[in-house]
Amino acid sequence: MNDIRSELAAAGTHLASLGLSPGSSGNLSVREGALVHITPTGADLSDLTPAELSVLDLTGKHVDGPKPSKEFPLHTAFYRREPGARAVVHLHSRHATAVSCLPAWSERSAIPPLTPYFVMRVGQTPLLPYAAPGDIGQAAQMEALTFPFRAALLQNHGPVVAGHSVTAAVDAAVELEEVAALLLALGDRTPRLLSPEEIAPLARKYASPWTDSR
Template structure:
């Protein structure tokens, strides 16, 4: 059943405030976009704070990506557009500046192809493999080029020295997944130097098979 545009606007603001209140983003950082029933987008405006979004001023784009009403959309539209054009299953995208995931992206031993270590089953179930992308200036169109270069094979990427971006089948799925990404990064940073017992290849494969996880 489709969700009305007014309901989507309310959901964006509720989810954004929840992320803000729990310290998963701060100030005017982070952005969200959600696909509307007519193929357009609702997007958080540039310079807006997740803690006090107004449903009425969210940016509205038509199916061709043209801004038709509301405040100006986030400057990170290139990365949102890249995910929508390369992943047909994407109906919502969330980008945060999570402290632990950003810290982990700066580590010299960060794994570019599989950013999150297999500490729990949940990051595997909700995210698959997370690709670590190079640093780009915020709003740089090359961020979108890098995402399109993955040919739709990843639902989540980590922008080095910047923050995670997750695409989901709906807003709730995208939010839950990016929360899991940050929590797994927090665990990984807590465990650094302690030689934690991670999931082995057989356990990982069983999770991938049981939960039909994209793992490429």
């Protein structure tokens, strides 16, 4: 368990070093059985220690440690809807947050299939309607969506990403930030998107969720 907590603290340091977690923004968690270890409220991801993590159960009940991040409903909702999820990353990274302020590309993905790596590592990424940070209703709405995904954009807020490991969740969050930057760089130009025939083998090979029919 200490190794898992240490891995989460190291992930926080890494994300902060990339500039994806300014100030005390962002929160991370890792699931261990029926328990969730999550960063505490107001935590600076660049200065986390394993002993400082809060512990919740899957319903969000505080079990041990300091007061958890107010965003904990998003984390526990992801674990409940995705049994294979073992880590969740929520950031206020600049480019992904900027894209969250724009209209969604489609109902199931805020971002179009611009690159194979977005399809492979992230997959379709729905835009959830705006709610105040920590809103339980928004987490419930995310949990209730009937199509598969492992990342979402919170409108005017930022990304939340799940993965089968801490490394997978971090890598997906970084990839999401990169494709968001690419989308913004394209501006008003009409890009070539991956076709359904190009997406399908990638989604199958990497078990990535992409069911958008647009």
